[in-house]
Amino acid sequence: MSSTYHGQLTVSIFGQSHGSAIGVTLDGLPPGEPVDLDTLQTFLNRRAPGQGDWSTPRKEADRPEFLSGLLEGRTCGAPLTAVIRNTNTRSGDYANLKDLPRPGHADYTAQVKYGGFQDSAGGGHFSGRLTAPLCIAGGICRQILARRGIAVGAHIAAIGGVPDTPFDPVHLNETALLAPGEKPFPVTDDSAGTAMQTQIAQAKAAGDSLGGVIECAVLGLPPGLGDPMLDGMENRIARLVFAIPAVKGVEFGAGFQCAALRGSENNDPFCLVDGQVRTKTNHAGGILGGITNGMPLVFRAAVKPTPSIAQAQDSVSLGRREEAQLEIKGRHDPCIVPRAVPCLEAAAALAVYDALLEQEMRRVQA
Numbered sequence: 001m002s003s004t005y006h007g008q009l010t011v012s013i014f015g016q017s018h019g020s021a022i023g024v025t026l027d028g029l030p031p032g033e034p035v036d037l038d039t040l041q042t043f044l045n046r047r048a049p050g051q052g053d054w055s056t057p058r059k060e061a062d063r064p065e066f067l068s069g070l071l072e073g074r075t076c077g078a079p080l081t082a083v084i085r086n087t088n089t090r091s092g093d094y095a096n097l098k099d100l101p102r103p104g105h106a107d108y109t110a111q112v113k114y115g116g117f118q119d120s121a122g123g124g125h126f127s128g129r130l131t132a133p134l135c136i137a138g139g140i141c142r143q144i145l146a147r148r149g150i151a152v153g154a155h156i157a158a159i160g161g162v163p164d165t166p167f168d169p170v171h172l173n174e175t176a177l178l179a180p181g182e183k184p185f186p187v188t189d190d191s192a193g194t195a196m197q198t199q200i201a202q203a204k205a206a207g208d209s210l211g212g213v214i215e216c217a218v219l220g221l222p223p224g225l226g227d228p229m230l231d232g233m234e235n236r237i238a239r240l241v242f243a244i245p246a247v248k249g250v251e252f253g254a255g256f257q258c259a260a261l262r263g264s265e266n267n268d269p270f271c272l273v274d275g276q277v278r279t280k281t282n283h284a285g286g287i288l289g290g291i292t293n294g295m296p297l298v299f300r301a302a303v304k305p306t307p308s309i310a311q312a313q314d315s316v317s318l319g320r321r322e323e324a325q326l327e328i329k330g331r332h333d334p335c336i337v338p339r340a341v342p343c344l345e346a347a348a349a350l351a352v353y354d355a356l357l358e359q360e361m362r363r364v365q366a
Contacts, residue, residue: 104307138346160199207310232290253285
């Protein structure tokens with residue numbers, strides 16, 4: 001299985017949902033960077049299960065144990081490795097999924113790929129639980145970026161057809177950016193959040209689930225970060241965002257809406273603000289030609305409904321080679337979107353910090 005990201009940073013995520021532990025190795029961090037473990041734990045708690053009626057009732061502390069890479073609260077130059085012990089597992093709920101794969105889940109493709117040797121309990125290495133170590137790595141990068149004046153935040157943009165108030169793509173400030181992440185239900189408009197929770201409760205009562213959209217933004221980026229074509233900032237961010245298992249689509253700025261605009265509507269006119277080049281609108285989402293232009297970097301990700309639902313579903317017995325009905329047991333999120341918000345922030349922070357390290361390395365070599 002390839003669960004390693006290579007750049008100036010190397011990120012390797014390991015473990016299975018119901019194994020003894022899950023974890024991450026993050027190599028390439030400069031020595032001497034402080035890591036506030038309390039701040040990191042607060043960030044991880046936003047992703048942790050068991051937070052509300054919209055979340056799985058599985059209870060896990062999600063408290064990382066650092067095996068290497070930290071010395072007296074600072075990075076020491078060695079690869080940083082952290083694990084989270086799995087304690088609240090019920091593997092028996094998943095015993096039938098090797099034979100009866102869940103529609104919408106990786107059970108079938110994992111069976112084909114790994115010939116039945118994969119760990120299917122709790123989804124194994126394909127589980128959303130593997131986003132916890134992603135948040136460890138991204139949470140550390142987010143702290144480093146904050147010390148450089150770069151802020152990363154996100155909110156739920158929509159669930160069940162209920163939209164939240166979007167970030168202001170031109171005048172977004174750090175207070176508005178980070179405010180949703182300080183709430184139990186991360187939205188900008190609390191009334192919209194209440195309506196979303198009603199939609200989730202209705203889906204749960206029907207034995208069903210909901211997906212949604214998350215909007216993420218990065219403030220404080222200098223112009224000139226990134227590269228054209230294959231190493232553009234869109235590419236870098238999208239690669240890590242798609243590591244989040246439920247993500248099925250990513251768009252930057254106006255995204256797919258720009259296809260319905262004319263050039264005169266989609267183009268962002270340049271202007272000067274306090275002597276700095278800025279744009280009057282931000283349909284580009286802060287990126288032109290794969291390179292940041294100094295405006296807020298804004299993107300959204302579509303998150304699919306949780307595949308594990310209480311309703312009976314059509315499947316196939318892989319052993320008997322016949323169609324069959326599947327009834328899923330276990331503890332599952334009726335909507336994964338609220339817990340995925342910090343995961344998007346983690347992915348964005350990793351991509352941005354990796355690009356900054358690469359730019360700094362080029363300057364040193366020059």
